[in-house]
Every structure is written in C-alpha cells, then in structure tokens.
Amino acid sequence: ESVRGKDVFVIQPTCAPANSNLMELLILTDALKRSSANSITAVVPYFGYARQDRKAAPRVPISAKLVANMMQTAGIDRVVTMDLHAGQIQGFFDVPVDNLYGSIVLIDYLKSKNLKNPIIASPDVGGVARARSFAKKLSLDLVIVDKRREEANKSEVMNVIGDVAGKDVILIDDMIDTAGTIVKAAGAFKQRGANSVRAFCTHAVLSGPAYERIGEGLLDQLVVTDTIPLRQECDRIKVISVAPLFGEVIRRVYHDESVNSLFN
Template sequence: MRTSSNDRPVAIFGGRSNPALAQKIAESYGTTLGDLTIRDFADGEIYVHYEESIRGADLFIIQSTHPTADNWMELLLLIDAAKRASAARVTAVIPYFGYARQERKDQPRVSIAAKLMANMLTSAGIDRILTMELHASQIQGFFDVPVDHLYGSTVLIDHVRQFDLEDFVVLAPDVGGLGMARSYAKRLDVDLALIDKRRPSQNEARVMNVIGDVEDKNVIIIDDIVDTAGTLTRAAQALKDYGALRIMAACTHGLLSGPAYDRIEASPIERLIVTDTIPLKRPSDCIEVVSVSDLFAKAIRHIYTDQSVSTLFTD
C-alpha cells in the first residue's frame, strides 16, 4: 500500500484469474500486490480474505473474467469483502470483461448477459470499472458508475509498427470489426480491406468474399477477440486464395478455446499477436504476447490522482 501527498492510501490486489498480469501492473505502478487469501472449499465454494487493513483505501481489484464463471464469482466476493472492510472507493480492474458478446437481445428468449454482469457488479457495491476493449462499447451504458474503457490498439499499434509496412493492408474479419480496423489503418497509414462473411451458428463462420485489394499484399487481420479461431483462420485462408503474401493477425483478447491453437498453427497465419489480458493456455511459436501492464498501471494512477484517463489512448 502506498500513500500520496494527500495521505489517501492506494491499494492494489489481484484475484486468481491472471496473477502474472496483476503482478506486472503492481510492479509498473511501483508497488506490490496487497496480501490476500483466496481458497476453495471442498464443495467448490470460494473464500476471500484481505490480510491487511484497507479501511479508507482507494482499492483496485485486478481480475479478468474469462471462463470459468468462478472468476466472476471471485471478483464479486472481493468487491463485497472490500466494501464491508470500509474501503473508501473500490475499482474493478477487468482487463477482459466476460459475457460482453451477449450484449443485446438478437433473438427471442435469450439473456442479455452483459447487462446481468453489470447489475451484479453494481449490487456488489462497485464504485468504478476499468476495462479494456469491450466487445461492444455500448456496454458502458449498462452501468450507473463511471467506466474507463482502454483500447488494445494503444499497445498493439506500437508493436505492429516494428514490422515493415510496405505493401501492407489492414483487414477487418467482419463488418462488426470495421470501425476498429479503420482506426488501425488510419493510424498506420495503410489501406483497408474487409471480409464479407456469414455465420450460420455461434462459433462458426463461413467466408463469402474479400472486399478490397489484397493481391500481392501483406495483410494484418485486426479483431478484439480470438476465441475458437474459426473466423480468423477462414479469413486467412480466403486471403491466401485472393493472392495475399504474408498474413499476420492482432487481437486484444486471446481466449483461444477448443481447437484454436491447432487451427492457428495449421493456418497461413505467420504470427498472431495478442495481449496478456488473458493468460495463454500454452505457448506457441505462432503466438506473440504484448503486455498491457504499463497501460493499466498508468490508468490506475490517473484514476487515483483524478486525472483524465482518455489522455492515455486514441480510439
């Protein structure tokens, strides 16, 4: 725990979902993680206990909420315990916000899960949310507390700039990702292309057409999430069929579920760049990880000192 000149203490704690990132964020901030006990009872029930006083603290809890759902439950318990221990303000630092892909009622009799998650965080007593690359930015409107929304492009673009961008094209793998891809293309000063695809069911995509000139070009595919990698690898194969040369991809959140690793390693994708918002299940020669720890540490400092967070990024 550190104290500022106004004698208001700041404390950073990390849940179990991504301990490596939590540690890096604390180190980048210039402090150590607070002492915290989290354990499971025999029946799977989760127990949390802050091992030091947090009374009056400006508290930041770092917890990504990728599967399993236990990560969500653990975060809610950490918030509840912090409020009951008289923390002055509790900010949930959620590098990956799970259930963000269920943000609307697009067919009858389905849950708007992202809204439910927002309701549960609010009921637990959260004062503020700090997250990165929500699948749908309108999820911020589900909250009645401040939400600071960071962008993976802040770190990924700097990394992509290290490559030779001659004859490069940025590609959106679907219409939904066009805005993000356009932002990358503008900031990298390269051309833009788009995949027109149809999705017959969840986690299944069928490439229909490539819109834009990719023949004899080097292409980087941009997306916010790579889950089973079906969309990504089908897009890469379509690009090869249309005459693209080198193919890379950059995605903020590497869920990499099910057959994702095998698909990527068997695909024309030369390199997939992801951030460490979600820990990799296993290493791969095709996958490169860029850390967002410095960006989150800066955002935490700006929140703590009541500075603008938007100065840290360009959307």
C-alpha cells in the same frame, strides 16, 4: 492489512473459468465494502459475458447487463476494462467505466515489424469500424471480408473487398475465440495473392480447436495481449503485455488525472 478509508483497485479478469472469477470479484468487493474501503475500482482486463449484450434470439439473457448489476450491487464504484465487445456496455453501468484500447500497444508492435507493404483488414463486416480506426491511425488502406452462405447446406463463401495481392495483410479484431473466422479469412487472402497474413487481437480467448487451426499455417502470426493467460505455448502467437498501460491508468485514476488523454 486494514483498508479502512483506502482507495482499493481489484484486478480480476473474468475469463475462463468465468463464473468462478466473477464470484471471486464479487465476494472480494463485498469484503472490502464491509471493511470500510473509501472506494473500490474493479480493474477487469477482459470483461466476460460481453458478447451477450442484447437479445439475439427469444428467451435468452442479456448477461452483460446482469453482470453489471451484480458488480454494482456488490459495491464497485468504478470499472476499468479493455476493448469491450460492444461499446454500449458502458451504459449498462451507473458508475464510471474506463474502456481502454488495446490498439495503443498493438500499433507500437506493428510499427516495429517494418512490413514492406502492409494493409489493414476486417475479418467481417461487423468489425469494419474497429479496423478502420486502426487503418486511420497508421495511414493504411483497408480491405474487408464479406462472408455469406449463398445456398442452404453450402459452406460460407469468403468474398474479399479490396486488393491484397503482394500485400502484408493485418487482420484486426477485438477477440479471437475458436479462430475459425480469422483462419478462413487468412486462407481467402492467401488465395488472392497476399504475401503474408497476421492477426492482431486484444483478447485471446482461444477455445476449442483454436490452437490446431492456428497451427495449420494459413496465419503467419497471431499477436494478442495478456488480458487472458494463454492455455498453452504456440510459436505463432506473440503476446504483448498491457500491464504497463493498466498501471498508468490506475495511477491516473488514483490522482484524478485524465485517462482519455492517453489515447489522443
């Protein structure tokens, strides 16, 4: 089918296998550009390589910037994604970037649970801003996990800042990878008398021992979106679809309507 003069939306997450998925996106974009498409919008629910957004050590790449350059060179005119690991990645692009928030669908599900005594938690200091935003929208209190290694060759100590006794704790993070931090935080909350611990994360990377750790039972439930397909079924994992949200955003972009008003 001809795409000449058409506004094309390419839906392609860059989750594992990340390199193959990225190349598919770039090659398809090149084909569309050479076929005289009017505009090409990359809809990337999960933006891979996002954790490499700065030089954290000598002689390492800034892969997020490299990928942004490659996407633009291929001919992408706009990017629609969700919960970038670092918001400043939007500045790596010289084209418009719509960074959507998974919280809009996660909050709706959380409200439907009708928890008796909920409290929002951040699994580490770095995620406080995200958790605070969640807590503000729900008018709930916030607790923080401060993990630190007191001595060399000793395991990390999980210090909980705030009272969780008798509370239904809701851990908030943008992604869950090996589940180590989340499960350790859940254990720390349970030791301090939490009634239940749930984690709400947009991107379910779930690599390595993640499924085994979740199955240990310290985490009562993991709620994620479908930006990344699950590798296997798990009774403790609830998947919320963000397809309707992306569909509405695509409609608004096509008709030149505001995207930001969706989240106000």
